[in-house]
Amino acid sequence: MQLLDKSSSNFLYQQVIDYVEKQEKKGVFQAGDKLPSLRKLSKQLDISVPTVKQAYIELERQGAIYARPQSGYYMKAKQVRTLLPMRDRWLHSSPAELQCRSLIEQVYAAIHLPNTVALGLSNPVNTHPPDKALSRLMKGVLSRVSEKSVSYGAVNGDSKLRLNIALRYQEQGVAVNYDDIIITNGAQEALSIALQCVASKGDVIAVESPCYFGQLELIESLGMKVVEVYTCTENGVCSKELEKVLKKHNVKACLFTTTVNNPLGSLMTNMERKELVELVEKYNIPLIEDEVYSELYFTEEKPKPAELYSKKGLVLTCSSFSKTAAPGYRIGWLVAGKYEEKAKGIKRAQSCSTAMLQQWTLSDYLMSGEYDKYLQVLRRKLQYNSERMRALITEQFPTEVCISEPKGGGVLWVRCRSHVDTEKLFHEAIENGVSFAPGIIFSPSGKYNNFMRISFGVQWSDEVVKAITTLGGIVKKYSQK
């Protein structure tokens, strides 16, 4: 059957575009789906590869599809109301303490509730768990370490794992030595040590707004206060806004997630990150950079670490394998810059060492090359899920709802009408077998009461579709009130 009309005056590449759009309308290509390769479609339509390429480039320019390097072209979600920056409407607030602890507890509890689709926690690995590869490697480790498997490890962790982590920084141009790295119990312990290195009880820490609720809880548990900095949905913290805050408040340190913010999914450009580091170092303020999502970028290139731009050693880098391999292993790390010795002392005092079996397993995982292969698949699956979820929410939620377009990570940030209280909605959603994270827990000043964070770190299934449909019904109900 002739799919294109070669005698028509309509350009062939335009006919390819029409063809793709028709297939989409028929439901053959859905959000997140991979389009046929250039060669395959050129054969199928009996036209040249450059003509198909021209059509794909035009579709990409129109925002209908996106390209993944060395992989191909993929469909984007359609008619999504994308969440835009709202600097004009953003209200500055003074240093404050956190108030919604019990709600955070309920968000955590909801992941273990029976018959509940858990979309409340950010667990990207859940999309494609590497459990089999890690179990195989752990068996290998057990067979060779004998009694060492139950003994204490070195305070700063296994040297081979540290070396493997250091090599990854060196590949990015950062001069990190394996001796500069301290292995921790997840990123959370790294953040805790970093905060204790640079600030004390009563001090003010600048955070992104919105930011990960675990950072807020941690700051509060250390008796510190937070001041929120306006954070753009696309590019993260804006240096100009940060400078205003630094001038106005006595900020002791900044804690930012510039390589994919949770919950916004924003990602600073390398240039913006460089400017940010230069700014904080100009004011002699330490920057604690939480990098847990830096491997889960949807952009062409991996973001450069903030550490690369530090001239005064004031950047403290915290990260972990929780979002990229195994959250249950609780293996993270800290590169503490000029605070290294103090950080080692705090680690020793606080938890002495970190589980060795998991460190050895991850070290083998990195060395075997399997980790990097896994990350490639994980990023692709997450970006697919992100588009599917954006399309589904657009379909099932009220039309006025706006959705973030994440540049990485595993969550969507969704804004409902201003009167919708997503905390109330959360309780009704739980009763109906679906959980999410209510917006209020991402800010100490209650800025995001009408927002919700929905995780797309899931294995896509009919159950997930049903859960989003149920959630959409509840949001519609609350929007009418």
Ligand SMILES: Cc1ncc(COP(=O)(O)O)c(C=O)c1O
């Ligand atoms: C931004 C951010 N930082 C830190 C953490 C905690 O990481 P870990 O599980 O390695 O302690 C999380 C977990 O959700 C996170 O989203």
